[in-house]
Amino acid sequence: RKEVEQDPGPFNVPEGATVAFNCTYSNSASQSFFWYRQDCRKEPKLLMSVYSSGNEDGRFTAQLNRASQYISLLIRDSKLSDSATYLCVGRLAAGNKLTFGGGTRVLVKP
Amino acid sequence: DAGVTQSPTHLIKTRGQQVTLRCSPKSGHDTVSWYQQALGQGPQFIFQYYEEEERQRGNFPDRFSGHQFPNYSSELNVNALLLGDSALYLCASSFGIAGAGETQYFGPGTRLLVL
Numbered sequence: 001r002k003e004v005e006q007d008p009g010p011f012n013v014p015e016g017a018t019v020a021f022n023c024t025y026s027n028s029a030s031q032s033f034f035w036y037r038q039d040c041r042k043e044p045k046l047l048m049s050v051y052s053s054g055n056e057d058g059r060f061t062a063q064l065n066r067a068s069q070y071i072s073l074l075i076r077d078s079k080l081s082d083s084a085t086y087l088c089v090g091r092l093a094a095g096n097k098l099t100f101g102g103g104t105r106v107l108v109k110p
Numbered sequence: 111d112a113g114v115t116q117s118p119t120h121l122i123k124t125r126g127q128q129v130t131l132r133c134s135p136k137s138g139h140d141t142v143s144w145y146q147q148a149l150g151q152g153p154q155f156i157f158q159y160y161e162e163e164e165r166q167r168g169n170f171p172d173r174f175s176g177h178q179f180p181n182y183s184s185e186l187n188v189n190a191l192l193l194g195d196s197a198l199y200l201c202a203s204s205f206g207i208a209g210a211g212e213t214q215y216f217g218p219g220t221r222l223l224v225l
Contacts, residue, residue: 004152043200043216044153087152096141096204097166098214100152
């Protein structure tokens with residue numbers, strides 16, 4: 001079983017709609033979680049960190065559920081520019097190694 | 111303020127050859143991590159360098175080795191290349207190595223094709 005698992009998608013989203021997707025993690029020792037965004041043939045870029053209390057950054061909301069070991073990302077009012085692969089990432093408290101999921105592809109269409 | 115830079119951007123090698131990839135961290139960063147991203151997959155951690163020493167290593171064979179220089183730049187070496195080594199190799203830099211950690215910033219990557 002992979003340490004971080006994601007639905008690969010693609011999620012086809014009409015422009016202006018809301019989309020949400022999850023990832024699950026198996027290592028309960030993971031302390032920090034992140035969502036990275038990766039555009040085609042580009043490097044991953046940090047979208048947001050994920051906190052147990054939930055956090056929001058503009059149209060993006062992330063949530064961590066430690067009891068069920070999943071992380072969610074919700075995108076409101078989707079824009080064409082939101083089309084990308086969203087990578088769920090975990091990090092153990094010790095050291096700084098990032099463990100990535102396989103990514104969820106989102107396609108926003110007019 | 112320069113971000114993470116990597117060279118070369120693209121590389122074509124044949125099976126059995128050796129390759130060296132280079133990374134310069136973001137200004138002010140002292141820790142470099144290397145990741146391999148195969149097509150359609152998420153990045154996989156190879157190893158991390160801090161204070162010129164390998165501090166952590168992922169599940170990669172000894173054919174993958176690295177080095178960090180006093181100026182914090184780093185090299186990734188892969189010997190005896192296999193077709194399966196074809197991937198995007200990403201370098202990420204951060205400051206410090208203790209747990210709470212800084213954000214890792216990724217370079218644009220080196221796309222390696224092994225024929």
